[in-house]
Amino acid sequence: MKEEYTIAPVSSQDFSSVVALDRAGNPQSAWIEEDYERVTSSNLCSMWGAYRETILVAYIGIFTLIDIYEVISIITHTEHQRRGLGRRLLQTVIKEAYIATTIKEVHLEVRVSNRGARSLYQKVGFIEQGIRKQYYSDPREDAILYSYPITPHIL
Numbered sequence: 342m343k344e345e346y347t348i349a350p351v352s353s354q355d356f357s358s359v360v361a362l363d364r365a366g367n368p369q370s371a372w373i374e375e376d377y378e379r380v381t382s383s384n385l386c387s388m389w390g391a392y393r394e395t396i397l398v399a400y401i402g403i404f405t406l407i408d409i410y411e412v413i414s415i416i417t418h419t420e421h422q423r424r425g426l427g428r429r430l431l432q433t434v435i436k437e438a439y440i441a442t443t444i445k446e447v448h449l450e451v452r453v454s455n456r457g458a459r460s461l462y463q464k465v466g467f468i469e470q471g472i473r474k475q476y477y478s479d480p481r482e483d484a485i486l487y488s489y490p491i492t493p494h495i496l
Contacts, residue, residue: 344393345393346391346393346421346424346426346429348430349389349392350387350389350390351381351389353377353378353381355397356374356377357374359390359397359402360374362417363414365418365419366417367416369478386402386413387402387403387405387437388400388403390430391421391430398418398421399418399426399427400415402414403434408445409444409448410434410437410438410448411447412447412448427458427461428461431462431465432465434447435465435491445490446489446490447467447491448487448488449462449467449487450484451485452482452483452485462487468489469485469486470486470487471485471486472486473486
């Protein structure tokens with residue numbers, strides 16, 4: 342039996358689930374519900390989630406920086422990994438970038454050791470742009486920078 346997931350904007354009622362997912366995927370995270378409320382209400386940050394029925398099982402957060410979407414977080418609950426949710430969330434952000442018309446690129450970074458995420462980003466079409474040396478701590482590790490160019494469609 343195939344599980345059904347819905348991709349939709351994350352609402353403030355789901356911020357406690359976002360915090361739980363964030364802490365499970367990134368134990369060093371100090372963000373609390375009020376932090377998500379503050380950044381999303383500024384219109385500089387938006388979040389999309391993957392829902393199984395009404396339960397948030399994955400999310401992606403993006404900041405809008407003039408003409409760039411910066412992916413700040415993408416996390417899937419361990420019980421729901423390897424089901425295409427990360428790909429669907431990334432594709433949603435890319436689609437939203439095309440709709441916005443002012444966005445020229447989507448950026449993200451990832452730990453060098455996160456081979457699964459790196460493979461996903463490359464399959465979706467992200468291009469490796471460089472390395473930030475010793476970017477991550479606990480453990481200290483380089484970050485690989487990726488971008489996805491948003492090219493206008495010619496009609």
